[in-house]
Amino acid sequence: MPDEPAATRPAQLEATEAPDSAQPRRKDPSEFRSARWFGPADLRSFGHRSRAMQMGYAPEEWTGKPVIAIVNTWSDLQPCHAHFKTRVDDVKRGILMAGGFPVELPAISVSESFVKPTTMMYRNMLAMETEELLRSHPVDGAVLMGGCDKSTPGLLLGATSMDIPAIYLPAGPMLRGNWQGKVLGSGSDSWKYWDELRAGKITDQDWLGVEGGIARSYGTCMTMGTASTMTAIAEAAGMVLPGGSSIPAADSGHIRLASESGRRIVEMVREDLTPRRIQTRAAFGNAIAVAMAMGCSTNAIIHLIAMARRAGHDVGLDDFERYSRRVPVIGNVRPSGNQYLMEDFFYAGGIKGLMGRIREHLDLSCLTVTGRTLGENIEGAKVFNDDVIRTTANPIYGEGSLAVLKGNLAPDGCVIKPAAMDQRFLKHSGPAVVFDDYPSMKKAVEDESWDVTADHVMVLRNAGPQGGPGMPEWGMLPMPKKLLKEGHRDMLRISDARMSGTSYGACVLHVAPESYVGGPLALLRNGDTVAVDVDARSISMDVPEEELARRRAAWKQPEPRFERGYGWVFTKHIQQANEGCDFDFLRTEFGAPVPEPAIY
Known part of the structure; x- marks a missing residue:
């Protein structure tokens, strides 16, 4: 960063380690991790080599070469990744060109469109699967193929914990509808x-007609939803090749990105360029700054906290709040923007152009998968449409995309997206109408005789990490039909759920602690006055503490959501939203080494 007086310099997440400035020593092939499987002249390695030959591979194909895992989240029920079935061949082509040996390892696809009750239930499953795929197989590096909402954090969480060289290949947004x-x-x-x-x-x-026209190619949501938010974050944190996070899925440039990612990962293995060397604390500061400038999904907070903590950095809500006050929204992409989509964003200069315009908020010395710094990657970046990617002097919204609120209704915090809501609700108070489950709320909003006004505050609880279960995207509570017919299109809504990054409205989300575990939201009753003040970053219920104590004593936890299987593991070990919703048993304790499997 350029020298500035300390008082005016933007708040940064300080790096816990400086990126390597000297050229790293290149690995000798005998040091490759895969050599432990294929190299020794013993019976066990005979078995590894003979089984590789059983598949038609010759020793010349792997001997002395990095073995590269391609973790592919393609499936027949994952429309965002439909092109991965063939795009994996482009990755393999790049790996072979660079002298590596590619192996495809399929992983759960976590399709946002089809998986129930919510893909958030399975983000951590993908993270565990990725980590264990990489640990248990004879691989030296990995290309991570994802893009649909939870696939980006899931893949990166696992690869970070394993900490072998890895590069992320985003699916890319679909074409305009x-x-x-x-x-x-x-x-x-x-x-x-x-x-x-x-x-x-x-x-x-x-x-x-809307149904048939809104999704007309493979690729992720082309609004600034969770998918494009998380791929941008992955690039800002240094894990994607420059500009790669905003290339449309159907663009031929995406094919070239796939091949280039394959070529680059081979060199990363030889350089031993691992995720933890790239993902410093300052790198996550860059990711937060970019997220705020892009008009990011509210889900960014949960996923980025989890990703940073896997890398050993105790990033939290306060870090988001600092950046929110300083970095304005300059990405004019729906839903925070009022007109454009990701295809327009790409043609306007993409993520490199946006980062070039907020460079004063970035730590440009951070190392990336290119082996160069972020500053070197965005050198000379241009913007070709000043309305799609605004300047900081002419933003879409004067502060960052998200605001963190705290108060007696959410002592551990909650989040709102001020740029994507009716501005009259930035400061609002009104009587609560409270629902304990989604079906009862859904029934009420269709009742045109319901005595509700736009000044009421709709509340849904028992929709958090444990209560949902899995914290589903219910947070954009549907507007009451009665109010829609009166011409209203927004009202204040509060829940411990999440909402889609493509959603909008005055929706307060991620209330922590969640109501299912006895958070204050569980104590709210119909008619209680709820007040939100976004500028003051506050949220409260006007209920005397003595009354809250009486309600707390009478509260009983709802019935368990699961009694067996993965769901049981999830509810027993899932952390709260402000902690990133990771499993408690996957905490890294700030970078503890990961044991390698014994090979007998």
Whole structure:
């Protein structure tokens, strides 16, 4: 960063280690991790070599070469990754060109579109699977193929814990949607036109047209949802090749990115360039700054906290709040922006262009997967449309994308997305209408005789990490049909759930501790006054402490959500939203070494 007086320098997450400035020593092939499997002249390695030959490989294909795992999250029920079935061949081509030996290792696809009750239940399963795939197989490095919401953090969590050289290949956003000459954006326009249908403004035939036109290619949501948020974060943290996080999935440049990622990972193995060398504390500061500037998904907070802590850095809500006050939203992409989509963002200069415009908020000395610094990667970056990627002097919103609120309703914090809501609710108080489950809330909002106004505060509880179960994306509570027909399109809504990054509205999310474990949200009752002040970063319920104590004494925890299997493990070990929703038994305790498997 340029020299500045300490009083004016943006708050940074200080690096716990400086990136290597000297050229690292290149590994000798005898030091490759895979050599432990294939190298020794003993019976066990005979078995490894003979089974490789059983598959048609010759010793010349692996001897002295890095073995590269391609962790592929393709499946027949993962539309965001539909192109991965063939894109994996492009990765293999790059690995072979660079003198490596590629092996494909499939992993759970965590499809946001189809997986129930929520993909958040399975992010940590993907993380565990990735870590164990890499640990248990004879591999020296990995290309991680993901993109759909939870696949990015899941893959990176596992690769970080394993800490062998790894590079992330994002799926890329899909093409713009289209209906009757209108440009459609994933999620955002789904909610918009669903409300218009419920209000009687469009027909069922119109709705069918939206349904068929909103997703017209493979790739992730083309709004600034969780998918594009997390791939941008991965690049800002140094784990993606420069500009790679914003290339559309259907663009031929994405094929070239796949091949280049394959070539680069081979060199990373020889350089022993591992995730923990890249993912310093300062690198996660860069990720937070970029997220705030892009108009990021609220889910960024949960995933980024988990990712940073896996890398050994105790990043938390206070770090997000510091950046939120300093870094404005300059990415004019829905839902925080009012017009453009990720395809427009890419053509306007993409993530490199955006980072170039907030360079004063970045630590440009951070090392990346290129072996160069972030500053070197974005040198000369240009912006070609000043309305899509604004300047910091002309932002979409004057502060960051997210705001962290605290108070007696959320002592451990909650989050709201100020840039994507009706601004009159930035400071609001009103009587609560409380729901203990989603079905009862869903029934109420369809009742046109319900005595509710736009000044009420809708509350859904028992929707958090344990209560949901899995913290589903229920946080954009549907507007009451009665209010829609009156012309209202927003109201204050509070929950311990998450919401899609493509969602919008005055939705307070991730209330911690969650109600299912006895957080204060569990004590709220119908008619209690709830107050939110985004500028003051406060959220509270106007209930005397003595009354809260009486309610707390009478509270009983709901019935267990699971009694067996993965669900039981999840609810027993999942941490709260402000801690990143990782499993408690996967904590790294600030970088403890990972044991390698014994090979007998």
